Amino acid sequence: MQIKDIYTKLLDHFGFQKWWPVHKGTDRFLEVSIGAILTQNTNWKNVEKAIENLIRENVLSWDKLEKIDIEKLKKLIKPAGFYNQKAVYIKNFIKATKGQPKERITKDFILSIKGIGEETADSILLYGLDKPYFIVDAYTKRIFYRLGIIKTKNISYKKLQDIIQQNIPEDIDIYKEFHALLVELGKNYCRKKPLCKECPLNDICKKNLK
DNA sequence: AGCCAGGCCAAGC
DNA sequence: GCTTGGCATGGC
Incomplete structure (x- = not known):
């Protein structure tokens, strides 16, 4: 399972997130x-x-x-x-x-x-x-750790960012969507107490609790 | 009614 | 370089 396949799976499940939400008329x-x-x-x-x-x-x-x-x-x-x-x-x-x-x-x-x-x-x-920097947050680390892509949750910001950027196209819209989708997964399924049974990544996750 | 959230800095190894 | 404690509200 490639990292870009995870993106595809999440996009199929949640649809486009259109981040970052901003109000009309503001900078x-x-x-x-x-x-x-x-x-x-x-x-x-x-x-x-x-x-x-x-x-x-x-x-x-x-x-x-x-x-x-x-x-x-x-x-x-x-x-x-x-x-x-x-x-x-x-x-x-x-x-x-x-x-x-x-x-x-x-x-x-x-x-x-x-x-x-x-x-x-x-x-x-x-x-x-609109500059190509992939965002790594607590959800990203937790999800990639549980998936088995990284072996420690204490991986440095830069290392995980490099791994992800090297495995997906350098495309601003993909960077934006993928991060938003990871947040969505983290909020709804890959919580501290995960809801593995209904998780859209259940079939490819090492830590799932089928 | 606790537990948790889209981290950062300073201090201490 | 990596780990720890402090920071604070409101949702669920």
Whole structure:
């Protein structure tokens, strides 16, 4: 079973996910970046509440986020949790990237911002700027470990990213869809307590509990 | 009523 | 380089 066959199977089961979800009328690069910071170790439903707050208060823009009082920002993003550090991270990100031409927004550049790690950086690059970086998250590691493709869950981000990128076409739309599909599988079947019987990958998984 | 979520950083080996 | 503890809310 090849990695690209897993993608096909998931696509057959779930259909296209059309990630990353953004609101009409907002800057895609900005909304993806803020969403990526807010969703660090956080349920997306909670992130949606925080983003709704920012939109309702009309502060989801580079200018407004640069000027907003940080205590007010904390209040607005509170539903997303870890709001003290995330407010600082958002401020750091805005300060570093505001007014920068898109060519300057390289992975090394955004990784140098305190609060942006590997996954957040790749989310911004792939979904915000259409650059070919495959995103590795906790679901990706868990799923590939259970499938038997990797032998340890402690594999480094870079190693798993390389394995996946070397085994699927370098295609932005596939990168986007595949990651979204892995999240869908992780949420619905390959949970901490997995639902193996109904899992669409049951027949090719080593850890299944038939 | 716990357990969990689309991680990151700092500190300590 | 790898591991650990802290960070916080709301859904299920």
